[in-house]
Amino acid sequence: MSQLHYDLAAIQNLPRRYRGTLLNYLSGFKTANLIGTKNSEGVSNLAIFNSVVHIGANPPYLGFILRPTTVERHTFNNIEATGFYTINAVTKAIYEKAHQTSAKYQADQSEFETVGLKSIHKDDFFAPYVAESPIQWGLQLEEVHPIKCNGTYLVIGKVLQLYLPKDSVEDDGHFDLSQHNIVSIGGLDTYYTSEKLAQLPYAKVNTTETSTP
Amino acid sequence: MSQLHYDLAAIQNLPRRYRGTLLNYLSGFKTANLIGTKNSEGVSNLAIFNSVVHIGANPPYLGFILRPTTVERHTFNNIEATGFYTINAVTKAIYEKAHQTSAKYQADQSEFETVGLKSIHKDDFFAPYVAESPIQWGLQLEEVHPIKCNGTYLVIGKVLQLYLPKDSVEDDGHFDLSQHNIVSIGGLDTYYTSEKLAQLPYAKVNTTETSTP
DSSP states (O other), rough: OEEEEEEEEHHHSHHHHHHHHHHHHHHHOOOEEEEEEEEEESOOEEEEEOOOOEEETEEEEEEEOOSSSSSHHHHHHHHHSSSSEEEOOOOOTTTTHHHHTTTTTTTSSOHHHHHHHOOOOOOSSSOOOETSSSSEEEEEEEEEETTTTOEEEEEEEEEEEEEEEEOOBBBTBBBBBTTTTEEEEEETTTEEEEEEEEEEOOOOTTTTSSSOO | OOOOEEHHHHHHTHHHHHHHHHHHHHHEEEEEEEEEOOTTTTEEEEEEEOEEEEETTTEEEEEEEEEEEHHHHHHHHHHHHHHHEEEEEEETTTHHHHHTTTSOOTTTTTTHHHHHHOOOOOOOSSEEEEESOOOOOEEEEEEOOOOEESSSSEEEEEEEEEEEEETTTTTSOBTTTTTTTTTTETTTTTTEEEEEEOOOOOOOHHHOTOOOO
């Protein structure tokens, strides 16, 4: 296989936008989620994130990486001020509307209405969920880690509420993301549907493979 | 849509394995990457991670979440002791071998040989790459953030080396993950191939949508 090689200096010499696009793609498929918040004046905000990461199951925590852009700043200001936010899975039916939330709308404008997604409140939770999303998490801010090397942040929340479709979970806890048309993101702007290759068994050391008797 | 609702107490009352499986699925598709390391005795180590996240492009940084399990501990011990590691994309051709690296092999046993992936060294970089992987990153440890709420860690590395296939990148920096058979992970054990829905344009505020004149 014929390869291209970039060392650090070569990466830093790439044109700015090309470098950002390329590096965002190369780290692989990302989860597509909408983060919903509301400010203290009651204006709701919705923004797409491709960096949600599982932090733990017991207690349940999710994290995401915050880049201090205008769009993400509105989301984070609301999270910091109110303590609450929602994370909502993006499907094939709503990915174009979800992507449109990344435009730089003003802070007093709700992306829900502007892009045409329905905001709903449930069980007295402060932040709004995306009605069209099949997986909805309600979170409370837990930890913020400033990342020294480039001024971004790891934001961690505790899961207080979780909604998912009835009859969607198998006996072992398996949830088929492709059957529910959950999409993934390549880079910052390419959306993918997925097809299951296989669910593999829990990997065990095969004793015939080990070098110890 | 008929929904299931779990609040925090209900989530914490789920059976342990069921809860871990379910919550890992629901956060969406994850990137599949193999992390390659070598200890000071020269024994190489390889482990699959589903939590690699883009931290920044200039300078280039990647992060991942470390859970202090046996498997991930071997990886992290090597990173801490030597400072260097590689991140290698997982394709349809190698996902079964990649998954097998999650078995609890002993520290003196190289997962490369055991699962049947080829380790290669390039350009005097200390840590081994996966020869079969089309996207290979060489990184130096930069920051470790202990996550207080559950004892996991965010590990951030600076990209010193990057290898990718020749003629794989479009003029705008776009890299087609599906064309290169990069796989994604649902939960901890389900592998997916993906098909491109669309590359969407950079989202802009449509002035006819805004409420300001």
